[in-house]
Amino acid sequence: MADDAPKFRSDKPGSDKDDKPADPPPPPPPPAPPAKWPWVVAGLIVVGFVAVVLVQILVPKPxxxxxxxxxxxHYATVAPRVSGQVNGVMVDDNQLVHAGQVLATLDPRDFQTSVAQAEAAVARDTAQVTNASANVARQPPLIEEQQASVASAEARLAFSKADARRYGNLAATGAGTTQQRQQADTTTAENQASLDSAKAALEASRRQMQVLQAQQASSEGTVKADRAQLEQARLNLSYATITAPFDGMVGNRSVQVGNYVGPGAVLMTVVPLxxxxxxxxxxxxxxxxxxxxxxxxxxxxxxxxxxxxxxxxxxxxxxxxxxxxxxxxxxxxxxxxxxxxxxxxxxxxxxxxxxxxxxxxxxxxxxxxxxxxxxxxxxxxxxxxxxx
The missing domain is CATH 2.40.30.170 (Efflux pump adaptor protein, beta barrel domain)
Structure with missing residues (x-):
């Protein structure tokens, strides 16, 4: 029975267990070789980046x-061509407009007065042209009248010269008196003076024709200037109505009714979209x-x-x-x-x-x-x- 009793391990020094040497520890495993794939991937990335950069730089792109x-x-800046007070604005910002559409109007009364004055000036100077034309048309008969006066004076002078010769012969032979001869000479001198006067009047009439023609040309030039002023007055009146130059959209509107604007003042812009x-x-x-x-x-x-x-x-x-x-x-x-x-x-x-x-x-x-x-x-x- 005593042999069947359990045997207990003795941990005390000097026991049989302590006399047996311990087994050595196993050696550590050898280190694993470093992985190469990260370097390969990084190299490929660098090469790919360099290749892309070179392609971008060297290869032409279509x-x-x-x-x-x-x-x-190219938009249009809408500005008046004449000065005046704005009495109407027909459009607003961002509004679509068409070519010729009225955008704004200026007070037209001053321009209407200018048109009336120009029309009166044209009528007055046209009448002066008519008067000058009548004077030019009347001058040829006056010249003919002076020519007839010259012919009459020449005839009287010829008769008085012949009469003076007769009285001179009579006085030389004693058949006539000295008084009669002197009267004949005086009459001849008077007729010569009348002829000279008639010739001078004829020359003056001819020169007057040139004066009248110059007056007529001057009157006609004045009428042309008046008509040009009338046309300008009518244009100024038309400029009082400001229209759109083409189809587009209104933008940058800066005008309001009652503003007094001058030529070139920006009222708005029209953008042809x-x-x-x-x-x-x-x-x-x-x-x-x-x-x-x-x-x-x-x-x-x-x-x-x-x-x-x-x-x-x-x-x-x-x-x-x-x-x-x-x-x-x-x-x-x-x-x-x-x-x-x-x-x-x-x-x-x-x-x-x-x-x-x-x-x-x-x-x-x-x-x-x-x-x-x-x-x-x-x-x-x-x-x-x-x-x-």
């Missing part, structure tokens, strides 16, 4: 894009393959829509060339700056959404150039100046 583009139009176009400012390096007639995609930021357009023309100069203060590069402090040229793009017809465009909208334009060889075309062109 489509050129810019967001420096705006909707613009059916004639808007795009002014896209492209870098000069992007215009290598751009020419007129190419298709353009226009993205309108305001409505997030795309419209079709056509390149109308490339301008003759950059925007800096027309700046009020032109850049001066003659000082030696020069920095080369790539210029931008405002390319004119017109909208393709038959686009209902184009009616949404307003002047000043920002747009993005993409010109589909097709990599056309503009340089070679110009080399073979007979035109002195490029038109594309």
């Amino acid at each position: 489509d050129v894009w810019t967001d420096d583009a705006y909707v613009t139009v 059916d004639r808007v176009y795009i002014e896209a400012n492209y870098r000069e390096l992007a215009l290598r393959h751009v020419r007129s007639g190419q298709h353009v995609t226009i993205h309108v930021d305001a409505y997030d829509i795309d419209l079709d357009g056509i390149v109308d023309s490339v301008p003759p100069a950059s925007g800096a060339a027309f700046a009020p203060i032109a850049p001066n590069n003659a000082t030696g402090n020069f920095t080369k700056i790539v210029q931008r040229l405002p390319v004119k793009i017109v909208l393709s017809p038959n686009q209902p959404l184009a009616k949404l465009l307003r002047v000043g909208f920002s747009v993005e334009t993409t010109i589909h150039t097709g990599l056309e060889n503009v340089v070679a075309d110009q080399e073979n062109s007979p035109n002195r100046i490029t038109v594309h």
